[in-house]
Amino acid sequence: MTVPATSPWNLRLVRRKATNGLLWVGAVVATAAALLPLGMVLYYVAAQGLSSISLSFFTQLPKPVGEAGGGMANALVGSLILVGLASLIGLPIGLLGGIYLAEFGNGRLGWAIRFTADVLSGVPSIVIGMFVLALVVIPMGGVSAVAGGCALGLMMVPIAMRTTEELVRMVPMSLREGSLALGATHWRTVAKVVMQAAKGGVITGVLLAIARVAGEAAPILFTAGSTQWWNMKVTEGPMSSLPVQIFLYAGSPFEEWHQQAWGGALVLVTMVLILSVAARYATRGRMRIVR
Amino acid sequence: MSVGLRAERSGRRLGRANLSDRVFRWGTMLFALAVIVVIVLLAYELTRSARPTLLHFGWAFPVRSVWDPVHHQFGAWPFLWGTLFSSLLALLIAVPISLGAAVFLAELAPPWLRNPVSFLVELLAAVPSVVYGLWGIFVLVPALRPVEGWLGQRLGFLPLFQGPPYGLGMLAAGLILAIMILPIITAVSREVLLAVPRTQREAAYALGSTHWEALRGPVFRYARAGIIGAIILGLGRALGETMAVTMVIGNTPTTSLSLFSPAYTMPSVLANEFAEATGNLHISALMEIALLLFGVAVLINAIARLLLWSVGRGAPRGVRE
Numbered sequence A: 001m002t003v004p005a006t007s008p009w010n011l012r013l014v015r016r017k018a019t020n021g022l023l024w025v026g027a028v029v030a031t032a033a034a035l036l037p038l039g040m041v042l043y044y045v046a047a048q049g050l051s052s053i054s055l056s057f058f059t060q061l062p063k064p065v066g067e068a069g070g071g072m073a074n075a076l077v078g079s080l081i082l083v084g085l086a087s088l089i090g091l092p093i094g095l096l097g098g099i100y101l102a103e104f105g106n107g108r109l110g111w112a113i114r115f116t117a118d119v120l121s122g123v124p125s126i127v128i129g130m131f132v133l134a135l136v137v138i139p140m141g142g143v144s145a146v147a148g149g150c151a152l153g154l155m156m157v158p159i160a161m162r163t164t165e166e167l168v169r170m171v172p173m174s175l176r177e178g179s180l181a182l183g184a185t186h187w188r189t190v191a192k193v194v195m196q197a198a199k200g201g202v203i204t205g206v207l208l209a210i211a212r213v214a215g216e217a218a219p220i221l222f223t224a225g226s227t228q229w230w231n232m233k234v235t236e237g238p239m240s241s242l243p244v245q246i247f248l249y250a251g252s253p254f255e256e257w258h259q260q261a262w263g264g265a266l267v268l269v270t271m272v273l274i275l276s277v278a279a280r281y282a283t284r285g286r287m288r289i290v291r
Numbered sequence B: 001m002s003v004g005l006r007a008e009r010s011g012r013r014l015g016r017a018n019l020s021d022r023v024f025r026w027g028t029m030l031f032a033l034a035v036i037v038v039i040v041l042l043a044y045e046l047t048r049s050a051r052p053t054l055l056h057f058g059w060a061f062p063v064r065s066v067w068d069p070v071h072h073q074f075g076a077w078p079f080l081w082g083t084l085f086s087s088l089l090a091l092l093i094a095v096p097i098s099l100g101a102a103v104f105l106a107e108l109a110p111p112w113l114r115n116p117v118s119f120l121v122e123l124l125a126a127v128p129s130v131v132y133g134l135w136g137i138f139v140l141v142p143a144l145r146p147v148e149g150w151l152g153q154r155l156g157f158l159p160l161f162q163g164p165p166y167g168l169g170m171l172a173a174g175l176i177l178a179i180m181i182l183p184i185i186t187a188v189s190r191e192v193l194l195a196v197p198r199t200q201r202e203a204a205y206a207l208g209s210t211h212w213e214a215l216r217g218p219v220f221r222y223a224r225a226g227i228i229g230a231i232i233l234g235l236g237r238a239l240g241e242t243m244a245v246t247m248v249i250g251n252t253p254t255t256s257l258s259l260f261s262p263a264y265t266m267p268s269v270l271a272n273e274f275a276e277a278t279g280n281l282h283i284s285a286l287m288e289i290a291l292l293l294f295g296v297a298v299l300i301n302a303i304a305r306l307l308l309w310s311v312g313r314g315a316p317r318g319v320r321e
Helices: A011-052 A055-059 A073-104 A108-121 A125-140 A145-170 A173-181 A186-214 A242-251 A255-283 B003-049 B051-063 B077-108 B111-126 B129-155 B170-194 B198-206 B211-240 B243-248 B266-273 B280-310
Strands: none
Touching: A011 A255, A011 B077, A011 B111, A011 B129, A011 B170, A011 B211, A055 A073, A055 A255, A073 A108, A073 A145, A073 A186, A073 A242, A073 A255, A073 B003, A108 A145, A108 B003, A108 B280, A125 A145, A125 B003, A125 B211, A125 B266, A125 B280, A145 A186, A145 B003, A173 A186, A186 A255, A186 B003, A242 A255, A242 B129, A242 B243, A255 B111, A255 B129, B003 B051, B003 B280, B051 B077, B051 B280, B077 B111, B077 B170, B077 B211, B077 B266, B077 B280, B111 B170, B129 B170, B129 B243, B170 B211, B170 B243, B198 B211, B211 B266, B211 B280, B243 B266, B266 B280
16 A cells, blocks of 8 residues: 555655755754854954953053053054055056946956956965065065055955946946937946946945955065054055054963954954945945955 | 038047047056956066075975975975865865855745845954954864863874864864855855756756755756855965964974864965065075965966856856856
């Protein structure tokens, strides 16, 4: 006697459903396991960092070893200067290159550029640092904020380029055709119509590129260096930054410096998370994130 | 004003417009070409800076296992070993979790849950490397010590679990790396799964398949190349990851099989030794390691991108080549 296919006693069906149940369990457990480290890292950074954050953390220079207090003001300002310089170097190249890829990049050259940009975004950041060291730091005779900005700027180029391309491509063809039909030239069409429509998305790309490089320490370790003092000259002398300072403090044997590292980490993570959320908000899920 | 003159004027204006369009096209092309210039310059500069060791040690450099700056003896084998070991360990941990999460986010989760959870996974990628390193030193490593001790007692007969449980070492590095490459493998495989045509699933469900049966056959077969691409992309990230690994791997040039042993990777030796490098040969040896790393990264990323483009993701809509 055969069991009907739909009967709960059909062993084959039971086995199939059990396998499917395992898939569900596995997928849910895996997702939880993927989110667990995020929760743990954010929790520890908040818990440890909050206790070392005070007004003087934002306004004072680091104190010598052994003295409590002091702040990371120079590293905070240094990070802003470095990211600003990086944006000056990386964003124009990324944005204009992205427009080229979207408007003219369907041929073989466009393919090659797109491919190279994707490969460049996978080059380890420390290698970019070594490259800038050989190309800029050694000829200039020492580390400087400009060299660090170059290294971070180079890292921004592929991200900004591919995001801009993606978003400019999303602008409907009919908008371009409308503008061209009114007699506008191609470049006026792009400048006034296409970019207007793609604005929100391009802002997302810019914010993501900034968020990505703001936390990088490897490329600026030997290009911008670090210092315990103020340095407002961008063309010579070391420029401190939060990521490098966190790295150096964490590796030191002093408890005070460890606390400063946690404080710096909290500030850095807060900045990067705000940028990421803002980037998300600017397009509200209309785009996928280019890596 | 005669008709002829007006026609002539608008003709001239058209000519100008053409010029501005040409400037637009060639101008933006110059900026786009910058990425190719950068890659070529990168290869050139690194090779030029690594010339002394390239000439001195030749092809043996990657497999020589001495690293002795005092006696000018250099070889990259311990660092190559550490990089490969830690990256493969990271893949071993991260791939099952990432694929599970990607399947959940693309196939199983209720629609209202998909976007928020995907965003949280993206945030995991946004946390800077030094912050993972900081967390690794002060939270993960102390927590690993008792675990390593226990594993050493139970499974100490295996070469994987031998040696004193320092906490700092290969296991910590593999775990941190796994956390850091989770988001990219998850996000890219999720996109690959989402790119599988709906009809593939519908057809399987129509034949009475369960979720698992639809996934295993029709969906995975379609997505396979892309998922392999995502994993290779993750491998590329793991090989080049610097700060977090440097902070937890113990930085000792060994080629031990043990998970508990401190080790060294190519990026971390660059981060640690460059500041104190003395002598041309030492600097050149570090530059050659950077060159090796660059070569491997380019190769791996090129393969990953080609695989991803072959399933139609990674390349923007409308570009199929």
